[in-house]
Amino acid sequence: MHRSRSVRHMPAIGAVVALSAGLLTATVPAAHAASGATLPFTSVEAESATSTGTRIGPDYTQGTLASEASGRQAVRLTSGQRVEFTVPRAANAVNLAYSVPDGQSGSLDVYVNGTRLTRTLPVTSKYSYIDTGWIPGAKQHHFFDNSRLLLGQNLQAGDKVAFQSTGTQVTVDVADFEQVDAAASQPAGSVSVTSKGADPSGNGDSTQAFRDAIAAAQGGVVWIPPGDYRLTSSLSGVQNVTLQGAGSWYSVVHTSRFIDQSSSSGGVHIKDFAVIGEVTERVDSNPDNFVNGSLGPNSSVSGMWIQHMKVGLWLMGNNDNLVVENNRILDTTADGLNLNGNARGVRVRNNFLRNQGDDSLAMWSLYSADTNSSFENNTISQPNLANGIAIYGGTDIAVKNNLVSDTNALGSGIAISNQKFLDPFSPLAGTITVDGNTLVRAGAMNPNWNHPMGALRVDSYDSAINATVNITNTTITDSPYSAFEFVSGGGQGYPVRNVTVDGATVRNTGTVVVQAEAQGAATFRNVTASSVGAAGIYNCPYPASSGTFTLTDGGGNSGWNSTWSDCSTWPQPGQGNPDPDPNRNLAKGRPATATGSQDVYTPGKAVDGDANSYWESTNNAFPQSWTVDLGSSYAVRRLVLKLPPSSAWGARTQTITVLGSTDGSNYSTVVGSSGYRFDPATGNTATVSLPSSTNLRYLRLSVSANTGWPAGQFSEVEAYLTS
Template identity: 75%
Template sequence: MHASGGTPGRGVVRGSSVLAVAVALVGSVLGATGPAFAQRDPAPRSAAVGATLPFTSAEAESAPTTGQKIGPDYAQGTLASEASGRQAVRLNAGQSVEFTLTSAANAVNVAYNVPDGQTGSLAVHVNGTKLAAPLALTSRYSYVDTPWIAGAKTHHFFDNARLLLGRNLQAGDTVKLEAASSQVTVDVADFEQVGAPATAPSGAISVVDKGADPTGAQDSTQSFRDAIAAAKSSGGTVWIPPGEFKLGSELSGVENVTIQGAGGWHSVVRSSRFINQTNSAGKVRLKDFAVIGEVTERVDSNPDNFVNGSLGPGSSVSGMWIQHLKVGLWLTGNNDDLVVENNRILDTTADGLNLNGTAKGVTVRNNFLRNQGDDSLAMWSLNTTNSDDTFEHNTISQPNLANGIAIYGGRDITVKDNLVQDTNALGSGIAISNQKFLDPFLPLAGTITVSGNTLVRTGAMNPNWSHPMGALRVDAYDSAIEANVRITNTTIRDSPYSAYEFVSGGGTGKAVKNLTVDGSTVDRTGTVVVQAETPGAVTMANVTATGVGAAGIYNCPYPAGSGTFTLTDGGGNSGWDSTWGDCSTWPQPGGGNPDPDPHRNLAKGRTTTATGSTDVYTPGKAVDGDGSTYWESANNAFPQAITVDLGSAQAVRRVVLKLPPVAAWEARTQTLSLQGSTDGSTFGTLAASKDYRFDPATGNTVTVGLPASTAATRYLRVHVTANTGWPAAQLSELEAYLN
């Protein structure tokens, strides 16, 4: 859900969620940076954590490639920061990435990016043989802007495209993806063994028999309506056979009926609004087909959702492929005892699913969600409370604006055994919150159970106030936490900032109370294990931490004088007993030992100065992570120098200098030295002056190694005295590494 109001200042967190603004709350949705860790294997999980999925995902950065690996990156608004694992592979025309299968497959779904406004394609080679049909790609569904959400930048860079390979492959076979005429960034490939199309159940009413066009050339809306009307009188089944069916209008009056297809790869409905209704008598079953929309931007007054409103009590949604819509399921009205399971929800411009009040006994389980433009899974208790609802065994990857899972109010809610990965910008992996957005709002009540969840690379730097958000956040945004919040058996890995955050995000010092954390493994966190910023109390037991970046605890309630936060040691804790001592500053990632990522570029995004620059070619362009931008000093004024503040003294062992690797940049030699300082005023020589050749044939890149005996330095300077290609110093990237 989107960012809401609050008082600027330290301790203020902008929530993220989705608001309904239509009077009837149907048909209208207002939705609703940190260190780059080295790539690691995906989070280990058994069937007990996350969804059991019908496909196997392969990360492009872990596969052989002739392209360029990008990332890792945690800075909002970059391609790598929205990628799975915070890394991907950029392919120029003719470059490729090759995957070796680990299990049988006959289909692939690829998460990719092409530059804004462009289309492209990937040639698919199976065991060295090029398939006749390429994988068509587009930027049509990417590059979403939400200027009404505070802190949002252009986001939603990736998209998903799928292809049946037309043959059965086995473990050990190879699939190579090769960029055709335009640049393509490949993030992850899902390989799947797709079964044959299912057959119609006995007695089912086929939409084709009612006149639907399975080629997708003609609008089939009326045929679907006629089939539903015929089937629901007897509680029968509407059959969607293999094919593509275009629906130009939404369906309503859907109740006491099953709508079933031959499988999500076979029966495809092309519609940006499938079901839109304020109420239903229930017993609706939607299963085993795809609904793929044409939503290219987020218009919050439009009900551009798979389901908008109510399916009624006792309904279910299963085996669905839902893609290119605003929201997968935006649920208002009576949806008691709804079960949503075994679905894929991809590339939505807002939420994946939101229980928007009046939801009791709903179970959402074993779903896969990727690339949401808001909360992937949310409950929001507006008008009436959600109660006794459960999110369990779901796998969530890459929500690019808000949280993986967000609980905004509600009574006796359970969030258990979910896997959440790679949140970005305005979100945590899991948020338990009293942010109301609108009234009447029903705050958290009863017992909120958060158990057995795994959070990987979750949490972000809130862009509104440069305020970090934890992997798991408990937020008394608009009112104190009075419910009993029980957080147990949590695994948090590679959090770019904190593991647990206890906060009143509105900046008014509401208390977080009645909170216990029992049983948690924290493996590498950029700043602290506990980030406490508001009055309240927590008891923490059996929490073990390794690789803490700055200190164990940040305990600084805001606003000043609002009260204290009491952390009670329940026993069994280890690895996080130190406390950050300066409440006037935020701890910076990686300030402690061990470093959260010994392989990161220490210079990226750091403060940079120069003796001079020309036009727009300012010194910050040399540390922005974009090889196409560059710093250029004043002309005909050697010597020139550029200096980057690494933030703290670092034992730099390798400096990489780059120029843009494009044909227009001819080879040149720059004469330069490296200098270092701990105080920014007195510099010593790290590498003596010599000529360095920048050649497009080798990527216009120069690497300068520094011996192990080199003293640690905070301020790293490149001192340039000559350039054969231009009468000025030039650098597109200045990178510094520990190894």
């Protein structure tokens, strides 16, 4: 049975409360090259491609589409719009991460070097928009999905692949380009599932054929030829056998429950095919998993494509010396993999995980300790409810050379924790090694705490941390809040002890380098920081009477020696430091909505940076309002309102009221109703000065009249900190 998602009940403290080498090369600094998996594909972000669509983001706000996107940005396409990628390497296949509005499905036309393919790429919301109302702090999430296509031709670096919307609005996030090898041949002496009656068309039920092949191949290989195979119930009693396919792009098993067994004598090897499920919601009592239970000792899982499950591998019982490597786990509604106690000598390495609805990789020491096991060289992108990697208890655990990016809501990039969830639980013990990891845009605002979780969190949630925790050679880049957090997340004030942070590079952290909220101690050596948002250290243990957290300077530290002075307030990103770009337009690319819009003249056109495109409200229906979420509260001093500069736009006056809100619910008038003249002779621009007392996150413009057209119209709305 799957546990319910961790819920942090810590009360507020006053008011405080190839991303690797070859992956996502458009956005990853060279310093990250040593971390993460070596992958067979290269990813390109849509926001770095050529597009006629609208860029959304960046955004770190829980529950928004851009906040769940890779790089916190994506490109929205309406009908007829396209995004064109330059192929970064030889490729004959592509996997696309995308989102469509809830309840919709459709397809994208695919063009290669300007020629439309006969095949289209299907897109659907079927596996997205997950609600987990029983998890406090959760909002609807899991907005993205993945769809793949063999292109039928070999492309070279520099070729162009475009995706064009054919009617359904599609938000394109990232494209993975891959050179897929030819299908493998059947191993000599293996038992083919088709010889036992399996239907490679996917029409018939192949469950019994798989069972018969497994029974016949004991000690040998079950061969899954190219094709689609439908299983209607799970397999059990799987032991002493290899299940092998022709490759994960060719041999595809369709089932939401592949193996479900509580024990096995082991020697199970699963390799080189895909298992794609039909899980459209998260039901924790259902074993809707690729593997549920145990494969037994000395088993392995490799070269698999696992998608649309609740959990990839939920492992209980004896899984000693299991190796899980070179797999892709995509679009799970809960964990990617969870070692649920009794794991000894397990190695999880060189896997790629994207779009998990809980921890992407977790060890949970329930009933007995996970021991001498490791997560190494994995690449994790976009866990949208919990942590990238979570270690809940265990003895002598290693987390090494992983790359984690874009965590959301209730999670950190890496969490080392004594949160038990259930008893009996084995707290952290021995030596916990956290080495060589890279965390990018990791950490999130926890709605249950009313303040954030850091990119790397050490958490004495339910008991004191007495293990030796060595955090070495870490790179933390663009954390929206803090880099390292030490906390007793259950609010009981348990100490965090025996922690050493040695060798870390922190760049562009939004608030602080060290967020200390528990009693205890840590030693820091050779930790360098640059572009720190507010201060080096926030040291405010909770409860306040629980004791202090001692930071020992072991030498070699630089760039973070200041301390946040007010424990009654949590620093906002950038607070206390000069803004790196005080003249930037705060509204550009931010999520925009309106009470109505006309045809293709949608709200986002007013923040897309293109003065020739525009929002137009529903006609003949004043008043109409347009709203933008700036992402954080700002002391906005000036608005610049634009209409297209073309002389075809005659002069007009719009009557506008400016309103503001800090929570998106309660709005107050900032500037009362007034007429603003737009004249193409002077650039079709109007400037609005805001009072010095203004502080808002949500900016709303209410239009009650327009002398030139019976609707509200803006081609750009710009918001600035400067007067």
